[in-house]
Amino acid sequence: VTPKKSAAPSLVDHKLAVTRPRPRIVFSRDDTLGRASKTGEPTRLLIVEDDYLIGAQMAEALSDAGFEVVGIAASVDAALNLAKATSPRLAVMDIRLNDARDGIDAANELFARHRIRSVFATAHQSEEMQERAKPAKPLAWLPKPYSMMALVEIVKQAMLDLKKETT
């Protein structure tokens, strides 16, 4: 039985993505989230995804896993604005966006401006993409379609990798 959620997924807006309210229930069953979760502060994540329903489902799965989703951005500009306003630790990045620029552009900007690293989700991973994404120092590539369980696992692993790098 999954816990009943009353909080709705936040808005997806191309210009002004709305900040997600903090989840009321935060699980910290394991320490894969590291020190942050032990002090009661969940790791903050930004979701960049232009399909509203998929974004909402991702936010739900990641919140249930103990992360704090700061918002769902549907475009490169929305991602940059949200990142600036909420300083997430990590971005889960869809590559194909309904935008003139794609998720790789967004990830490169996020890293250049705020040192925010990304986990990429894409149906068509290519060498050209990997090459373009190098400046963003990708933490992981998640092949689409993926299950919410796979998403949570890969984000947890990415956080562990990030901690290893920084300690």
Add this chain to the structure above:
Amino acid sequence: LQSLLHLAGRKAKSPEAQGALRDASNRVAAMAAAQQVLYGTISARFFNARDFVSAVCGAAKQALPRDARMQCEADDVELPNDVAMPLALILNELVTNAAKHGADSRSGANVRVQLARRNGSFLLEVEDDGPGFDWASVRERSSGLRLVEGLAGQVRGTFRVTRTPHTRCTVQFPQGEST
């Protein structure tokens, strides 16, 4: 898929579960109707607004009470494919909502749907004769309308509710084919 949801809904014991599965089943039906229109369209990039509105309204009507009346109109214009699924869900949600809250005690709801092209953007309007509501104050309660709001964002549109003189929900979205 729709039958599966329907069957699950009949088996579910709690009223909440039944309601959730019924809503899900109706949403799937609306998307299936939209999909049918896309299949029947020669163009790989556009579909006809009139065919679309009539198909999706037809699907939505089947889930409404028998005394609900519905009037659907659409301009004979083409819409880009990537708005089909979000728009089908939006339309289904707004029609269902209008039929539910727009009925007075004596007669069933009167729902009017219009999809028009206006000055370079598309305007979807769903109107009923109900007392109307204030979007800001029902926002927390209405998961259906939050879905509309989120999906409107996906098509780069805006969702508004007015009540002058009837309850009218509109979603306006740009015409430009997305990149």
